[in-house]
Amino acid sequence: MGKDVGTWTWFHKLASPPHFYRIAGRMIPWFAVPAAILIVASTYGGLVMAPADYQQKDAFRIIYVHVPAAWLSLMCYMTMASAAAVGLIWRIKLAHALAAASAPIGASFTLVTLVAGSLWGKPMWGTWWTWDARLTSELILLFLYLGYMALRSAFDDLTRADRASAVLALVGVVNVPIIHFSVVWWNSLHQGSTVLRKGGPAMPAEMLWPLLVGALGYTFLYAALACIRVRGEVLIRERNASWLKELEAA
Amino acid sequence: MTTLTTSLPRAAWLVLERDLRLAFRRWEQVTHPVMFFLMVATLFPLALSPEPALLRTIAPGVVWVGALLSALLALESLFRADLEDGTLEQLTLSGQPLAWLLLAKTLAHWLLSGLPLVVAAPLIAAGLAAPGEAVGTLMLSLALGTGVLSFIGSVGAALTLGSRRGSVLLSLLVLPLAMPVLIFGARATDQAMRGEVADGPLWLLAAMLILSATLSPLATAAAVRVSLE
Amino acid sequence: MAETDSAALEARDLHLWRGSKHVLRGLSFTASAGHLLHVRGPNGCGKTSLLRTLAGFLWPEEGALYWEGRPVTEDRDGYAAALAYLGHENAMKADLSPLENLRYATDVRHPTERRTIESVLERLGVGPQRDLPFRALSAGQRRRVAMARVLLARARLWLLDEPFTNLDVAGVRDLSAVVADHARQGGIAILTAHSELDLPGSELRRLELE
Amino acid sequence: MTPRRKRLYTVLGILGGVGLATLVAVKAFDNNLSYFYDPSQVATGKAPGDKSFRIGGMVTQGSLKRTPGSLEVSFTLTDFANTVPVSYTGLLPDLFREGQGIIAHGRLQGGVFVADEVLAKHDEKYTPPEVAKSMKKMQPPAGDKT
Structure with a gap:
């Protein structure tokens, strides 16, 4: 990997812990500020500006939390698994750090999705919880996150925790579609996808834009949280490195 | 460079044969999970009601949850002893592709822990008042399903080898991944008990078996190498 | 058994961390046909870690290992086929x-006749115990059987971690003779041992770890 | 075996295994995998008579009848080809109304589907009230088959 210097220099420079630590630190406000603005805008647009749904009335407004969180719960898993694959194949510590940092964030988004969906389900479906396909697969996704985190915490040695949990994340990626498909076939009550569907979103613009802005805001939020957490992971991994001692002294 | 003269199938067979021979020296590995399976199935009539109509309704679920838990229980022993006496290290140094040897080892594990569950299933079916016609489908679905469980479980067993709390952690990792097997296995059994042809779920179980047999040895090999670090 | 060539095993600037402990700090050495390398040092200095690194279980964070001029990461199974490893466990x-144990261990690499296994067991002084369950053997006898596995592996590179543990005087003598023989036939042996080694007629070199 | 050949065989093995698994899975889809039954399947006797299952369909306009003084309701479910009578005792969910898609869980008793649970299934379309009003004027039943 290191032989092809020309192509890989930038990559290795970015992947070097001290460099990344500095860059990530500088990036946090660039992610956090847009995240705050976008989420506030989406909340205002969703709660105040958008009209109520003709059937669900105001209860539908919970989608402005529920749907972005659901997207992010999947996106976090994909990021985690891709980072794990990179870390496993090229033995890049920073990729493992990103995977480790993404898991709790993704688990939180999954939990938010489930709780928000449950709050919506009681008035609309008439039940807090039902064994519907999407609900069940989201729940299993939460279990996968928890399993990943449990496996990490079972190792004393970080290198082994990194590599073992990376294998698990990849096994999970193969299984996520299978699990999703099997529960869909098993029992489906949840509505289809609103935005990503054949023939364009089934939603008027004034309802749709706060949703999309919210999704973007949540993505920025994830990026900001990931930066903070990866910096933490880098500190743990590099606690004996000389650049950290210099940083402390300065 | 030194070359090996033992062919790959022969090497895989040797791994399989050794585990079978070991099991014949020590029967607990084979008998304990089956006993557990039978006892779990006994709990349900005691906890619910011995009424045949009710038992017939819950039978597919009971058999499959019991099989899942027993398979999980047996997984603990898949690599643990080999890690402790050093033979797992030697397996990775045999010069043969590790994934193949682990495929053979997982197959041996299925023969010793999955197959007995399949054989014991008719007993439980009778105890739960399941109709006789359904027993064939039940056994076939269990044979395919426990195979998938062995393959998925081998990854989990290898991953938890190097960790402190082995067995509970193993369940946490394997159970979410095993849910599709439970869904289709119980569905096949259910359909067969209603006198329907259960081709659909059985084919799906077969597809899962092929997929897990293809991919899981690679993941298991990676996990074993991590555990030896 | 082996063609003679230069520098069969070469370690270049190995760095290894175990947790927060920097175990190997830029270790370099070469070992060629006929060389015996005695790894020495106090407890906890990383002797076992070094041997496990050479066997391919541990990956050095920096530096690389070369076998016959090529990085071992290029063909790990090929490298594994060329080495025999004796760890703390037998x-x-x-x-x-x-x-039975030896048949399974050896046949995976190359078919071996029962007679060959028996003669190696005889040579290491555990011929009479060949059909007893392994658990019935004494600690010293177990170590000899484990050494028989190394001998039967027909590998050029031997990595022996404390091979003399639990051996009596005769056992140490028998084993030393086997290792010296291996070197004479163009093999390489890298071993750790607390005591001084007495290996007649072979080129013994020392590697001190602090 | 050289490492390069080994890699080739590994990749071929994975492709072969995944391909075969896909073929077998496709074979599974040739069979009826459904858990759900729609009113037509129930009307033609494809649904199990002795076991509970789920039925999904649209509540027929004008079919809802409440028994005074109790929580008992009855209505018919349609998929626009066949209808099945349903009876249910209990509170109906907010979204339950005629012309709306629902899912009921229960069993068949003498041609009537006796539900023990009724869930409103809401579609993926979100519409402001005034739009819905005008849509209703233009085309009867607003719901669709999702």
Whole structure:
């Protein structure tokens, strides 16, 4: 990997812990500020500006939390698994750090999705919880996150925790579609996808834009949280490195 | 460079044969999970009601949850002893592709822990008042399903080898991944008990078996190498 | 058994961390045909870690290992086929006899006749125990059987971690003779031992770890 | 075996295994995998008579009848080809109304589907009230088959 210097220099420079630590630190406000603005805008647009749904009335407004969180719960898993694959194949510590940092964030988004969906389900479906396909697969996704985190915490040695949990994340990626498909076939009550569907979103613009802005805001939020957490992971991994001692002294 | 003269199938067979021979020296590995399976199935009539109509309704679920838990229980022993006496290290140094040897080892594990569950299933079916016609489908679905469980479980067993709390952690990792097997296995059994042809779920179980047999040895090999670090 | 060429095993600037401990700090050495390398140092200095790194279980964070001029990461199975490793554990199943254990361990690499295994067991002084369950053997006898596995592996590179543990005086003498023989036939042996080694007629070199 | 050949065989093995698994899975889809039954399947006797299952369909306009003084309701479910009578005792969910898609869980008793649970299934379309009003004027039943 290191032989092809020309192509890989930038990559290795970015992947070097001290460099990344500095860059990530500088990036946090660039992610956090847009995240705050976008989420506030989406909340205002969703709660105040958008009209109520003709059937669900105001209860539908919970989608402005529920749907972005659901997207992010999947996106976090994909990021985690891709980072794990990179870390496993090229033995890049920073990729493992990103995977480790993404898991709790993704688990939180999954939990938010489930709780928000449950709050919506009681008035609309008439039940807090039902064994519907999407609900069940989201729940299993939460279990996968928890399993990943449990496996990490079972190792004393970080290198082994990194590599073992990376294998698990990849096994999970193969299984996520299978699990999703099997529960869909098993029992489906949840509505289809609103935005990503054949023939364009089934939603008027004034309802749709706060949703999309919210999704973007949540993505920025994830990026900001990931930066903070990866910096933490880098500190743990590099606690004996000389650049950290210099940083402390300065 | 030194070359090996033992062919790959022969090497895989040797791994399989050794585990079978070991099991014949020590029967607990084979008998304990089956006993557990039978006892779990006994709990349900005691906890619910011995009424045949009710038992017939819950039978597919009971058999499959019991099989899942027993398979999980047996997984603990898949690599643990080999890690402790050093033979797992030697397996990775045999010069043969590790994934193949682990495929053979997982197959041996299925023969010793999955197959007995399949054989014991008719007993439980009778105890739960399941109709006789359904027993064939039940056994076939269990044979395919426990195979998938062995393959998925081998990854989990290898991953938890190097960790402190082995067995509970193993369940946490394997159970979410095993849910599709439970869904289709119980569905096949259910359909067969209603006198329907259960081709659909059985084919799906077969597809899962092929997929897990293809991919899981690679993941298991990676996990074993991590555990030896 | 082996063609003679230069520098069969070469370690270049190995760095290894175990947790927060920097175990190997830029270790370099070469070992060629006929060389015996005695790794020495106080407890906890990383002797076992070094041997496990050479066997390919541990990956050095920096530096690389070359076998016959090529990085071992290029063909790990090929490298594994060229080496035999004796760890702290004997890698024998307690419920199987030495003969069965050795057959499984060796046949995976190359078919071996029963007579060959028996003669190696004789040579290491555990011929009479060949059909007993391994668990019935004494600690010293178990170590000898484990050494028989190394001998039967027909590997050029031997990595022996404390091979003399639990051996009596005669055992140490027998084993030393086997290792010296291996070197004379163009093999390489890298071993750790607390005591001084007495290996007649072979080129013994020392590697001190602090 | 050289490492390069080994890699080739590994990749071929994975492709072969995944391909075969896909073929077998496709074979599974040739069979009826459904858990759900729609009113037509129930009307033609494809649904199990002795076991509970789920039925999904649209509540027929004008079919809802409440028994005074109790929580008992009855209505018919349609998929626009066949209808099945349903009876249910209990509170109906907010979204339950005629012309709306629902899912009921229960069993068949003498041609009537006796539900023990009724869930409103809401579609993926979100519409402001005034739009819905005008849509209703233009085309009867607003719901669709999702």
